[in-house]
Amino acid sequence: MDRSSERSIRRIILALFFLSGACGLVYEVVWMRMLTLIFGATAFATAAILASFFAGLALGSLAFGKVADRIRHSLTLYAALEAGMRIGVALVDAVAPGVDTPADLARARELLGASA
Numbered sequence: 001m002d003r004s005s006e007r008s009i010r011r012i013i014l015a016l017f018f019l020s021g022a023c024g025l026v027y028e029v030v031w032m033r034m035l036t037l038i039f040g041a042t043a044f045a046t047a048a049i050l051a052s053f054f055a056g057l058a059l060g061s062l063a064f065g066k067v068a069d070r071i072r073h074s075l076t077l078y079a080a081l082e083a084g085m086r087i088g089v090a091l092v093d094a095v096a097p098g099v100d101t102p103a104d105l106a107r108a109r110e111l112l113g114a115s116a
Helices: 003-039 043-070 074-098 102-115
Strands: none
Touching: 003 043, 003 074, 003 102, 043 074
16 A cells, blocks of 8 residues: 555544544533433533543443454454444434423423432
8 A cells, every 4th residue: 555545544534533523522412402301401411421421431441441452453443333332322312202292301300309
């Protein structure tokens, strides 16, 4: 492979990394909006988003940190992890429409209040 094709591939990979991070930020905003329907615009909604984000980083590092060092094709591992995250996101997005009317929100608030 010549030098110009290596640069092109490197640029494509960097652009994909950038888009992956941007998608993550978009999902954080969307989930924040979804949680404000249940928790209201409170610190609890923000804390839940931030805690889940950082817990995901920590658990991912714990689970795949050593694996990534041993794998020869780490980009393939990264692509598989991205695909797994997208499947998880699709599952979360499929479950959330159950809370979309004012009556559903009131019921969710009652359940959250009763369990606390």
